[in-house]
Amino acid sequence: MxxxxxxxxxxxxxxxxxxxxxxVKQNSAxxxxxxxxxxxxxxxxxxxxxxxxxxxxxxxxxxxxxxxxxxxxxxxxxxxxxxxxxxxxxxxxxxxxxxxxxxxxxxxxxxxxxxxxxxxxxxxxxxxxxxxxxxxxxxxxxxxxxxxxxxxxxxxxxxxxxxxxxxxxxxxxxxxxxxxxxxxxxxxxxxxxxxxxxxxxxxxxHYFKLLDFLFGVWMKDDGPRGSVTHGLMILHLVEWVVSGYMRSNNVNKMSLFANEVLETLKAKYAAFAVFMAAAGVLRASAAGISNGAQIVSKLRSVAEKRMESVAQLLLSSGNVTLATMQREVPLLKCFAIALARCGSVSPSAPLLLCLASALLTQVFPLGQIYESFCKGLTGPELIWVREHLSDVIFKESGAITGAFCNQYVSASEENKYIVERMIWGFCQNLYLQHRQIALMLRGVDDTLLGDIEKIAESSFLMVVVFALAVTKQWLNPIVSEERKMETSVKILVSFSCVEYFRHIRLPEYMETIREVISRVQENDATCVSFVESIPAYDSLTSPKDLFMQRIEYEWSRDDVQTSRILFYLRVIPTCIARLSASAFRRVVASTMFLYIGHPNRKVARASHTLLVAFLSSAKESEEDERNQLKEQLVFYYMQRSLELYPEITPFEGLASGVAALTRHLPAGSPAIFYSVHSLVEKASTFDTDALQGRKSDSGNEILELLLRLVSLVDIQVLPYLMKSLAQLILKLPKERQNMVLGELYSQVAESDDVIRKPSLVSWLQSLNYVCSNNRTTGSTSGLLTDISNQLAAQL
Structure with missing residues (x-):
């Protein structure tokens, strides 16, 4: 301000x-x-x-x-x-x-x-x-x-x-x-x-002559050309003048100004100048000067009406700039900056709609930027993008957003719905268009891309602040549950579209997310509606809406798309219990498995976490179908995870997935046997040094995961796990064998499973004997078979 x-x-x-x-002055005293x-x-x-x-x-x-x-x-x-x-x-x-x-x-x-x-x-x-x-x-x-x-x-x-x-x-x-x-x-x-x-x-x-010049000079062919800068000068000049009238209680001057400038829009007066003058009057009256309360109230009233009439004129023109008496002035920009500076203004539909248009076309002119690329304009031709960053209207985007939200709060339900659709549509277009620009410019013109993304990052803040204002309206009891649910999905989808531009932790963002997700968690249909908004698998890997002739597309390098999918991967687990197995299979599974193979380990971990959430979820109405899908997913999950391990698959993600499947699949599930088998097979592919952890931790990590499963798998799987573990342990050098056996003894000793504990101790004693005295393959194999049979009989 x-x-x-x-x-x-x-x-x-x-x-x-x-x-x-x-x-800029650099004068020394x-x-x-x-x-x-x-x-x-x-x-x-x-x-x-x-x-x-x-x-x-x-x-x-x-x-x-x-x-x-x-x-x-x-x-x-x-x-x-x-x-x-x-x-x-x-x-x-x-x-x-x-x-x-x-x-x-x-x-x-x-x-x-x-x-x-x-x-x-x-x-x-x-x-x-x-x-x-x-x-x-x-x-x-x-x-x-x-x-x-x-x-x-x-x-x-x-x-x-x-x-x-x-x-x-x-x-x-x-x-x-x-x-x-x-x-x-x-x-x-x-x-x-x-x-x-x-x-x-x-x-x-000469008062009227002065007013005629102040508001009419912009209409003359040889006069100064109106601009946002000039508009701001008029706003604050009128603020200065009217503040003086109020302090001196000059009722006559205030009445003259109201009658001559605000009550009737004269053809010889520039619309933008009168509009900014009205904003200046509001700013002056908001300063708390109490002299002449009645005339000040009149001034505010006529100023607000004048601003509303200009807004209505602007809406009817259908243009972002209004040609007035052959003098084209960026009135929509003036509109935005005036509403940001003049203080509170009575709610008005024209003001709300004009502010929405100003935000989406003038404050954040991203559509114009992307359209310029479609027309083949290059970096040097888009120098105005850099200039926009230093423009006063962009610098005050936060204040303009605040004025917009204030107008929104008091708007009718119809007008609220209109501007909501405008904002949500802006988010969708931002996602679709910025993907192309980012893929085209990254590594080619990083400076221009950085400037564009600075504008987009600020638009993200606008979207978040507005979304919070929307959710706060839900406290109003007249808002229907259907409207709340629909808007919840729209907000989540919009946030997913702008997730790429979220670089700081915003309290407003977290507050909105918590409120919206709590709504989604209340209703199955709302949950499904949100999940079904995730981009289809084919569009993720082979998009048809990009300039494919100009770029060689790789899904894993599409950072804008990756950010959006990461948003879904993080949010879906919060409402997974509401999601049917069929919806998970149809919409989520393929995307989840695709991003398990993403080279960004943060993204890959989120995919593992989503699987864990589904494995641990329950839905009474479809228990059999859900368990069947879990079994089916585990087979592909182990294949997909282990083929990418250790280059891509993060160990902590794999470990959480394996732990979840052993806990939540039915006892004796073939999928659990398959998982143990796959882990053992993967561990056996690492050479001796890797298994010991000297060259790589990968083999060692798999072995430690198998050791952890001793206390997790059910008693039907345990014999197979023990036999497989014994085979791995006997391949280790003596020093490493002792260490592993020590870890196993500690694990068994701390266990409170009275049914399995005696058999495990017996098995460990036998395995310890073999490791100490017998190194021949044949006898070792035979002994392992005996141990396995003994354990199976005892269990």
């Missing part, structure tokens, strides 16, 4: 600051000696009538120090004398510098001399209109407007002198020289500040 009005001595500098167009020397040079030049480079340098030095110097009445008299010279030719630049110093004098003087002000006004008039050898330049005209307005603003000045100053200012505005201001952007705040001072004068003279 901008700083409060009246926080700067020089109004034009404040306008530059709050509009984001401040000039001048010494007292240098200032004295500069005044001395000017005084000597006047005495000798020689205005050489020393004189010009002295003026420049003083102006560059304007924020720190004080111009007293004697010095102002010296400057006025220079302007009053008739027969002497001065450097053209010096006139504007002298006027600038007179402006510093009048703004910093507590009670300036009335006579001196009168002399200064006459001297300025003489320079502009009596000097035939001098053609006023834009800078001189602008400074004349500024200082004339500042004279009229001085409280202690007589009414006669104020009228004299206002007449000079209005004459400047009316004559063609002021059109020169439109050719130099840096002079616009100077002229606007002069008008602001004049409007704030205690004299009503």
């Amino acid at each position: 901008a700083r409060k009005a009246n926080s700067s001595l020089f109004l034009e500098e404040w306008l530059r600051d709050v509009s984001g167009s401040s000039l 001048p010494s007292a000696r240098s200032i004295i020397q500069a005044w001395s040079e000017i005084r000597e030049s006047l005495q000798t009538q020689k205005f050489d480079t020393r004189y010009l340098q002295a003026l420049r030095a003083l102006v560059s120090s304007e924020s720190t110097i004080h111009v007293a009445d004697p010095q102002a008299k010296l400057l006025t004398s220079i302007l009053a010279l008739r027969e002497v030719s001065l450097p053209s630049e010096s006139y504007a510098l002298v006027l600038r110093l007179l402006y510093v004098w009048i703004r910093k003087s507590f009670r300036p001399s009335q006579a001196l002000v009168g002399s200064a006004v006459q001297a300025i008039r003489s320079v502009l209109y009596d000097r035939r050898d001098l053609k006023p330049e834009p800078g001189l005209v602008a400074q004349s407007v500024l200082v004339s307005g500042a004279f009229a603003f001085v409280p202690s000045l007589s009414g006669e002198l104020k009228i004299l100053s206002l007449e000079l200012l209005c004459r400047l505005l009316e004559e063609e020289e002021c059109s020169l201001v439109g050719s130099q952007e840096e002079l616009v705040p100077v002229v606007l500040a002069g008008i602001g001072y004049a409007l704030s004068s205690s004299i009503d003279a």
